[in-house]
Amino acid sequence: MPESYHCGFCKALISLADVNVAADLALCRACGKTMAFSDIAPIPGSADVDLQRPPKGVRIEDSPIRGRSIIYRKTSPAVLFLIPFTAVWSGGSMYGLYGSQLKEGHFDLFRSLFGLPFLLGTVILVAAILFMLFGGWRIGYSQGVLAVALEIGPISWTRRLSCDRSARVSIRSAKWQKNNVSQQLIQVECQGNTLNFGSPIPDEQKAFIAEALRRSLAEG
Ligand SMILES: [Zn+2]
Numbered sequence: 001m002p003e004s005y006h007c008g009f010c011k012a013l014i015s016l017a018d019v020n021v022a023a024d025l026a027l028c029r030a031c032g033k034t035m036a037f038s039d040i041a042p043i044p045g046s047a048d049v050d051l052q053r054p055p056k057g058v059r060i061e062d063s064p065i066r067g068r069s070i071i072y073r074k075t076s077p078a079v080l081f082l083i084p085f086t087a088v089w090s091g092g093s094m095y096g097l098y099g100s101q102l103k104e105g106h107f108d109l110f111r112s113l114f115g116l117p118f119l120l121g122t123v124i125l126v127a128a129i130l131f132m133l134f135g136g137w138r139i140g141y142s143q144g145v146l147a148v149a150l151e152i153g154p155i156s157w158t159r160r161l162s163c164d165r166s167a168r169v170s171i172r173s174a175k176w177q178k179n180n181v182s183q184q185l186i187q188v189e190c191q192g193n194t195l196n197f198g199s200p201i202p203d204e205q206k207a208f209i210a211e212a213l214r215r216s217l218a219e220g
Contacts, residue, residue: 008035008168038172039189049211055204060212067142070212072205079132086129090122127152137201139209141216146188148197159197163190169214171206174199186210188217 005014005026012030019026019037026037043049051060057074097115101108135152146167149158167190174183174196185199186206198206 005037005040007031007033008040009033014040038170039168041170043169043171043207043210043214045207046211046214049208051212051215054212055208058205058208066140068216069138069140070209071136071138072201072209073136074202074205076132079129082125082129082132086122086125090118090125093118094122137198137209139197139213141213146195146213146217148195159195161188161190161193161195163188163193163217165218165220166190167217169210169217171210186213188213 005016005019006012007014007026007028007030010028010031010033012028014026014028018029021037024037025034026040027034054060058070058072061069061071063069093115097111097118101111131150131152135150138147138149138151138156140147140149141163144162144164146161146163147158148160149156151157167188170187170189171184172187174185177183183199184203184206185196186209188195198209201209
């Protein structure tokens with residue numbers, strides 16, 4: 001099925017000949033404007049998204065108070081490696097650098113300072129494990145405000161964007177790469193303001209979340 005693209009300004013149909021995917025450009029012959037192709041490309045697989053059948057780890061929650069939220073929560077298999085690694089690495093370094101001081105009963109400035117990077121590393125690793133085990137994403141849209149929250153139990157970190165029905169949701173390349181593969185993120189753009197999120201979410205779930213969000217925003 002050939003995809004069709006519509007101008008972001010005048011909604012006219014844009015012919016494939018006027019699209020340059022590699023350069024991320026599209027030209028509208030009707031109004032003469034150029035735009036980023038990623039702004040007008042549909043979300044991959046969006047036509048097949050059935051909101052009643054979310055992929056693994058995703059659910060949609062409708063609450064009279066909070067409005068609609070899309071929730072993604074899935075234990076990452078990396079945690080199976082990270083827990084024993086942290087136990088050995090952090091356990092060993094923390095005991096060697098701080099535990100030994102407690103045992104000897106005197107403070108050693110050199111060992112304490114030398115241990116700070118290990119202490120910081122331990123805090124980051126433990127936070128990552130807690131997030132992988134108990135954390136999740138909550139993407140909510142209610143009364144003109146989009147809220148994207150990272151949650152670990154009762155703790156959450158939320159970013160917000162005011163938006164309305166003119167908001168555009170797209171999947172585009174992030175600036176950073178993992179193993180030389182450029183990562184994709186979800187971008188919501190409204191009246192010149194953007195909110196990017198979700199690059200660690202697997203592709204299938206990411207496409208579903210983007211499409212579910214696009215439909216929520218379009219409904220207003
Ligand atoms: Zn146009």
